[in-house]
Amino acid sequence: MSSQKVSSIKVPQFDKPRYNLWKKKMLLYIRASSPEYMRVLREGRHVPMKDHLELPNMKISCPEAEWSARDKKLIALDEGLRLILVDSMDDDMSHQIMVCDSAKHIWETIQLLMEGTEDVRQNRLYILTSQYEAFKSLPGESITQVFERLNKLLNKLSIHGKTYPKREVNRKFILVLPHHLENKASFVRERVDFETMTLEKLYGKQKTHKMEHEQMKIIYGGGTVDRKNV
The missing domain is CATH 1.10.1200 (Non-ribosomal Peptide Synthetase Peptidyl Carrier Protein; Chain A)
Structure with a gap:
């Protein structure tokens, strides 16, 4: 299901006293927005890599200018999911997650703050x-x-x-x-x-x-x- 099909549905708004209910609703919303979002949530942000020119069997990060179309698509997925999560937050929680560099990092930070270690x-x-x-x-x-x-x-x-x-x-x-x-x-x-x-x-x-x-x-x-x- 594409994100367009749930664009008319409002992102579940974070509710601290009812966190467990919000979490369940958010997971449903994420799955409906894009099946690939769940993989991003599990595996983290895609990092484009390329072969090292001097060291065989070694990879190094790839500069943005060399990103492939697939790299750009995978990175866009993380950005889209980050936007959904940030859009659901209240002001207090937003301040605590804005430093997170990926959707997975945001999700894990929310869980840590609300559920503990x-x-x-x-x-x-x-x-x-x-x-x-x-x-x-x-x-x-x-x-x-x-x-x-x-x-x-x-x-x-x-x-x-x-x-x-x-x-x-x-x-x-x-x-x-x-x-x-x-x-x-x-x-x-x-x-x-x-x-x-x-x-x-x-x-x-x-x-x-x-x-x-x-x-x-x-x-x-x-x-x-x-x-x-x-």
């Missing part, structure tokens, strides 16, 4: 992973509250580079649901698409069952429903 990020990931492993429904919690808490935790893990297969997430959700939904949970687990459906779809099925259960209670006064007479 690599050790700090790894510690946060460890804490989030531990929270996921120990996740369970709370007393009196609704299906929606369980889903929202789990989904929020998964989003935080995703931002920190940790994702889980759909089947594992679905099993986690089923296992932590309130006990009165156990029969419906067992039925859903037996579906052929259980391991491939999204968590949102799984939640929707559980929510529908809950609503049907409440409707039955209204109709039959909370008594046991005799399916043969329905």
Whole structure:
């Protein structure tokens, strides 16, 4: 997708209190602007090189006058991505990144300022992973509250580079649901698409069952429903 196709979409504006949400939006915007931007973000600014005339198998930086068309294109990608990142910043953050010489440098500086060092990020990931492993429904919690808490935790893990297969997430959700939904949970687990459906779809099925259960209670006064007479 070319940058022209997202030119009408405003660059996500930096929001310090909601940094994690901004980061996720920015990554989506960057990918939509140009697939090549993600490579620039990972690998850094392109540096044109040429062979050393006297030392074989050695490269030296190439002066701008000798840049090829490909060199100019790759360098333009870095400049474009730098512009997107700078355009998203507030005044306070802008002052801290303007000295950065590449888009990758800007991105890493933002992450360092907002997330801390690599050790700090790894510690946060460890804490989030531990929270996921120990996740369970709370007393009196609704299906929606369980889903929202789990989904929020998964989003935080995703931002920190940790994702889980759909089947594992679905099993986690089923296992932590309130006990009165156990029969419906067992039925859903037996579906052929259980391991491939999204968590949102799984939640929707559980929510529908809950609503049907409440409707039955209204109709039959909370008594046991005799399916043969329905």
